[in-house]
Amino acid sequence: xxxxxAWFWLSLMASSAWLAIIILVYFLxxxxxxxxxxxxxxxxxxxxxxxxxxxxxxxxEVVRARIGxxxxxxxxxx
Amino acid sequence: xxxxxxxxxxxxAVGYLVVKVVAxxxxxxxxxxxxxxxxxxxxxxPEVVHAGGVIIFIGVLSGLTAWLVLQxxxxxxxxxxVVMSAAAVCFGVGLVDxxxxxxxxTKTALTILGIVPIALTALLDPHLINWGRPALPxxxxxxxxxxxxxxxxxxxxxxxxxVNMLDVxxxxxxxxxxxxxxxxxxxxxFLGRETALILSLLLVGVLAAYYPYNAYPARVxxxxxxxxxxxxxxxxxxxxEHLEFIALTLLLPHVVNGFMVLVSFRGFREHRTVPERPVxxxxxxxxxxxxxxxxxxxxxxxxxxxGGDGREEEVVKLYILLELTVAALALLSAxxxx
Numbered sequence: 001x002x003x004x005x006a007w008f009w010l011s012l013m014a015s016s017a018w019l020a021i022i023i024l025v026y027f028l029x030x031x032x033x034x035x036x037x038x039x040x041x042x043x044x045x046x047x048x049x050x051x052x053x054x055x056x057x058x059x060x061e062v063v064r065a066r067i068g069x070x071x072x073x074x075x076x077x078x
Numbered sequence: 079x080x081x082x083x084x085x086x087x088x089x090x091a092v093g094y095l096v097v098k099v100v101a102x103x104x105x106x107x108x109x110x111x112x113x114x115x116x117x118x119x120x121x122x123x124p125e126v127v128h129a130g131g132v133i134i135f136i137g138v139l140s141g142l143t144a145w146l147v148l149q150x151x152x153x154x155x156x157x158x159x160v161v162m163s164a165a166a167v168c169f170g171v172g173l174v175d176x177x178x179x180x181x182x183x184t185k186t187a188l189t190i191l192g193i194v195p196i197a198l199t200a201l202l203d204p205h206l207i208n209w210g211r212p213a214l215p216x217x218x219x220x221x222x223x224x225x226x227x228x229x230x231x232x233x234x235x236x237x238x239x240x241v242n243m244l245d246v247x248x249x250x251x252x253x254x255x256x257x258x259x260x261x262x263x264x265x266x267x268f269l270g271r272e273t274a275l276i277l278s279l280l281l282v283g284v285l286a287a288y289y290p291y292n293a294y295p296a297r298v299x300x301x302x303x304x305x306x307x308x309x310x311x312x313x314x315x316x317x318x319e320h321l322e323f324i325a326l327t328l329l330l331p332h333v334v335n336g337f338m339v340l341v342s343f344r345g346f347r348e349h350r351t352v353p354e355r356p357v358x359x360x361x362x363x364x365x366x367x368x369x370x371x372x373x374x375x376x377x378x379x380x381x382x383x384x385g386g387d388g389r390e391e392e393v394v395k396l397y398i399l400l401e402l403t404v405a406a407l408a409l410l411s412a413x414x415x416x
Contacts, residue, residue, distance in 0.1 A: 001388025003396050006381045010396070011403040014330045018407050021326070026217050033221060042224040049225050060341040064375040067367075067383060 024052060079267050079275060085148050086263070086276040090283025093141030097287035101133050105291070105298055108132075113177070115299055119247060119390050121363045126296055129176040130288070131303025135169050137284035138162065138311075145276060156206060157273040161314035163195035168238045168310035172302035185302070192234035192310050196317055212322040215414030233322075234313040237329055240336035241309030242302055246378060249293040249394045251300050254401040255308045256285045258328040261405040262315070265324055265412040274319040281311065294391040323415075327408040331400050335377035342374030357382065364389060 028045060035041040108114075108127045116123040142162055149155050171188040174180060180188070200207040212226060213219045220226070229236075245251040263278035265271075291298045300308075309332075316325035326333065356379040358366045367382035381396055382388060388396075 001382070001392045001396075002385045003388070003392055003399070006385030006396050007399045007403075009384050010331070010377070010381060010400050014334065014400065014404055015407060017330055017334060018327055018404075018411075022214060022216060025214055025220065029217060029221060045224055046228070056337065057341045060338050060375055063380075064342060065371065067369070067371075067375070067379075 079270060079272070082154065082272040082275050083267060083279070085145060086279030088148060089141035089144045089276060089280040092144040093137040093280050093284040094287040096140040097133055097137040097284055100136050101288065101291055101298075104130075104133050104136075108298075117248075117296065117299075119357075119359050119363070119365060120295070121359070121361055127298045129173065129301040129303050130292060130298035131169060131172055131176070131301050131305070131307050133291070133298070134284055134288055134300070134304050135166075135307060137287065138280060138307075141280035141284060145280070153206060154272040154276065157318050158277050160195055160199045160207065161273070161277060161311060161318055164192045164234050164314040165238075165307050165310035167192040167194065168234065169303050169307040172242075172304070172306035176301040176303050186235065186239055189235040189238050189306060189310070190231050192238065192314070193231050193317075196234070196314060207318050209317055209320075212320060213415055214323050215411045218415075230317075233317045234310045237313030237316070237325065237332075238306040238309035240329060240332040241312075242305040243336045243339050244332045244377070244397075245300055245305040246376075247294075247390050247394050247397075248296040249289065250397050251305050251308060252285045252289040252292050253394060253398045254331070255312075256282065256289060257398060257401040257405050258312065259285065261328060261408050262312070262321070262324065265321070265408060266319070268412055269321075269415070271319045271321065274315050274321060277311070277315060281308075294394060324408050324411055327404055327411050328401075330404045330407070331377060331397065338375045338377065338380075342376075360387075365393060 028048060031048075032041045032045050035044065105127050108129060113128045114125040115128045117126045139162075142158065145155055145158065168189045171180070171185060171191075175185050196207060196209075200209055209230075210226060211219050211221075241251060241255070244254075259278045259281040263275055263282060266274035266278055292300055309329075312325050312329065316322045354368060354370050354373040356368050356373045356376045358368055360366060364387050365378075365382055366387045367379045373379070378393060381393060385392075385396070
């Protein structure tokens with residue numbers, strides 16, 4: 001196993017996730033502070049948060065489908 | 079922070095010694111009671127003693143006693159006791175699952191009860207636990223709080239379950255948690271969080287003594303009692319010490335893996351009932367990523383697809399390296415939160 005290669009890509013993924021959370025919350029704060037009604041602000045925040053979760057879930061499913069449909073690595077022969 | 083650091087070091091030393099003394103006896107006892115499970119990632123699937131979480135729990139409890147002797151009923155000790163109570167709920171759920179298998183959804187639902195000791199204390203003594211409005215690097219204290227209150231019931235159960243979901247290979251959980259709690263101790267000293275500093279140092283002592291027993295080739299499995307307990311401790315500390323984003327960063331590999339598993343399974347499921355394994359074990363013990371479209375996506379499967387087939391100890395080394403990466407991100411987060 002190429003540990004360094006796997007570590008590099010997984011670290012990149014973790015760092016991207018870390019940055020994505022900060023950026024998402026930053027924009028949510030900016031956007032939601034424009035609304036005065038607390039109920040509307042809460043609902044919009046919830047909808048956007050759930051939309052982000054759905055987007056991430058779809059990304060996982062896309063990766064899983066691609067792994068299943070493509071030969072990313074040569075299969076071991078018996 | 080000199081005094082709390084000293085208390086933490088003494089508690090860690092007590093925890094370390096107790097684990098070193100108790101572990102061999104506990105291993106013999108668990109084996110004599112037939113509490114063993116097959117090691118699925120080894121050729122021949124040898125049987126290994128299960129429920130090692132009991133050893134970790136005893137170690138933490140002894141360190142907590144040392145903390146009480148040193149500080150008395152101080153505010154930081156009481157906070158630590160609340161976190162321990164929350165984690166003890168998850169430990170109890172895990173222990174029942176270790177001895178008598180619970181369903182995936184039942185187990186997860188029961189761990190939500192872990193927030194109860196923290197919630198009750200916050201309601202009865204708001205000065206002791208001042209929760210709400212978490213802080214993020216760059217942004218500072220958040221104004222949007224509804225999502226926080228919605229996610230609060232999962233503050234203990236979430237970390238507990240994501241740590242449990244990644245506890246699939248020898249040494250992953252104590253190895254990654256050792257890095258996580260060492261980093262948390264450093265950050266707590268930096269940010270002046272007394273309870274988190276003492277409890278993190280205590281956990282470092284306990285895990286340093288326990289790690290050799292679970293490292294490859296494992297002599298004991300942590301069981302759900304161990305993984306749920308350790309995750310719950312981190313989650314509980316995050317809530318009572320306002321270290322939510324730091325804990326989230328330290329658990330990023332676990333959270334990403336947990337999210338992948340939940341999406342792939344379309345919900346909570348006991349791992350023994352999964353029809354297709356994400357990782358295939360070759361007769362010589364080499365791990366290979368499944369190519370089946372029906373197999374769930376996990377971080378280990380992804381790692382094996384990127385890095386190629388590997389041995390169990392190589393994958394564990396990768397996870398510990400990955401934990402060091404997120405530890406660096408957590409330190410950066412703490413620096414940006416100042």
